[in-house]
Amino acid sequence: MSIGPFLVKLGLTDLGLVLGLIVLVYFAWRRKKGLPLSVIVVFVGTLLLASALMLSGSGFVAPLPSRARAWLEFTTYLGVSFVLLKLVDLLVIEDHLIDRKGAYIPDVLRTLILLVGMTVAGLVILRLVMNINVIALVALPTVATAVVGVALRDTLVRFFAGISLGKMMRVGDWVSVMDKEGVVTDIGFGHMTLRTEDNDYVALPNNNVIQAGLINYSRPTTAHGCHILVEAAYRTPPAQVRTVLADAASAVGAVLADPAPEAMVEAFKDSGIQYRLRFWIRDYSKHQFIQSEVMTYVWSAFQRNGIEIPFPQRVVQTLMPQDRGVVLKRQADQIVAHLAKVDFFAILAPRQIESLASEARVQEFLPGEEVVRQGESGEELFIILDGTAEVRVRQDGLSSTVASLQGGQFFGEMSLLTGEPRTATVVALTPLKVVAINKQALSRVVQEDRSLVDRISGVVAQRHVEMAATKEQLSRESAKVALVSQKQSLMARIQNFLWGRTHR
Incomplete structure (x- = not known):
């Protein structure tokens, strides 16, 4: 063979193998996985063997013995078969069936297909290249077959x-x-x-x-249901406990909103009613942490709503009366100081503010929990003692944040004064501590001095008119007219809310 045709034949053979390698590298890059070292070794070895085989038959070097040449051909063709089968594995099985069709074919099955293909290719090459009777080769003696079968069982x-x-x-x-x-x-x-x-x-x-x-836990979907058991004292109605449990779980960010958390009465125990709280999560790897968060939120919600978790007492701790008195006095002073900063409470006498403070309730909320919800009825005013909250308004199905509240600020005054539904949702952004003043506490103070209704109405109306004047740029005369109208309307609504429609 002349040098020209030999180089052309060698170049085409090597080019075909190189193109095969390029395809393998491309699919490995697209899968974001490295090409296995075994594939690279087999490919390079096959390329060298093919070049050596062509060179031995070109006449430029001494020819190999026939037996050695036959084994060289067998090894070369077997390497080419491996490269082709690997191409089929990547193009058909991985790219088409797995990536595009979404079929699941385990790696062990893909390896089995590759081994079967290599076995068939090896038998065919033995027959065609080396003239070996593969039927006799496959038909092993019965005893040997039994021994191999038992060994590999x-x-x-x-x-x-x-x-x-x-x-x-x-x-x-x-x-x-x-x-x-x-x-x-x-x-x-x-x-x-x-x-x-x-x-x-x-x-x-x-x-x-x-x-x-x-x-x-990941099939058929990654959503997983979790359960926790909680006991509550008999004196709290089960309907209230179930609502508090479901709301507490919903406030945890890792708990799915759909399906919504639900609580059920599980059993009546010696010390209380046992409830089962079921909620759904997406990431099972964090289920222990999420369950811990849910139980933390449940404890906080129970404390806030006065629900007792019954348990056998093992340790008795006595708080000295004077120590408790100091703690309560310090808390009362803090509440009085915050009440005095509310504009319509500032007109009250110190004794009246202290009366409100004595009936105030301190509540704590964890991040993500709702203090009030838009559209719901309410009779309480909240003053933030510590922490940060966010005011959200929902309109036309969309929720937007309109304000951020810090320590010392208050919200819910119209619900306290008139019983109007909440106009916004307030959510705790950080651990939040608030003091709540309810309708009953305000009624007792106002009942003693009903002129307070007129003064409170005037302060609140003045604030509303000033806000409207700032937004709408009202004239001084228009603002005066609006103030009188607002005050009269607000006073009537406060009187009706506190004492009913029969009040004169």
Whole structure:
């Protein structure tokens, strides 16, 4: 063979193999995975073997012995077969079936297909290149077949169990199996591997996993239902407790809004009523942390609503009366100071402010919990002692934040004075501590001096008119007319709310 045709033939052969490598590298890059080292080694070896095979038949070097040339051809064609089968695996199985069609084909099955393909290719090459009777080669003696079968029985069982496991779970799923719980990191020929919550790796035989059974927390969806049991004292109505439990779970950011949390009466116990709170989460890997957050929010909601969690007392701690008195006095002074900063309370006498403070309730909210909800009725004014809250208004299905409230600011005065529904939702952004003044406390103070209604109406009306004047640029005369109208309307609504329509 002359040098020209030989170089052309060698160049075309090498070009074909290089193009195959380029395709493999492209799919590896698109999958964001590195090309396995074994593929690169086989490809480079095949390229060298093909070049050596063509060079030995070109006449430019001494020819190889026939037997050596036959084995060289066999090895070269087997390497080419591996490259072609790997191309089919990436193009058909991974790109088309898995990525585009969404089919799940476990890695162990893909490896089996590759091994079967290589076996068939090897038998065909043995027959065509080396003239070996493959039928006689396959037909092993009966005794040898039995020995091999017995020796490989456990391996084969684990192998086919691994294929079955591929239908039940995938890499990345959270599962519980054989008293072990973790995320699946690999499903191999003989073992599956879990990474536990403590970041330890556990290898479990495939056949044992099939026999023991498993729970997959990631299928059919990643949404997972969690349950916690809570007891509450008998004196609190179950309907109220169920509502408080569901609202507390809804306030936790990691809890799904759909399906919504729900609480059910579970049992009547010796010390209280047991409730089951069910809620849904998306990330099972954080289920313990989320359950802890929900229980924290439940405790806070129970404290705020005066719901007792009954439990056997093991330790008795006595608070000295004088110490308790100091604590209560300090808290009362803080409440009085904040009440005096509210414009329509500032007109009250010190004794009247102290009377309001004595009936005030201090409440605490965790981040994400709603203090008041837009559209709901209410009879309380809230003054922020510590923390930050956000005012949200919902209109036409959209919610927008309109203000941020800090310590010393108040909200809900119109609900306290007139019983009007809440015009906005107030949500705690940080741990929030507020003092609540209700209708009954205000009624007792006003009942003693009914002229306070006229003065309170004047202060609130003045503030509303000033706000309207700023926004609408009202004239001085228009502002005076609006003030009189606002004051009369507000006074009538306050009297009607506090004493009913029969008041004169």
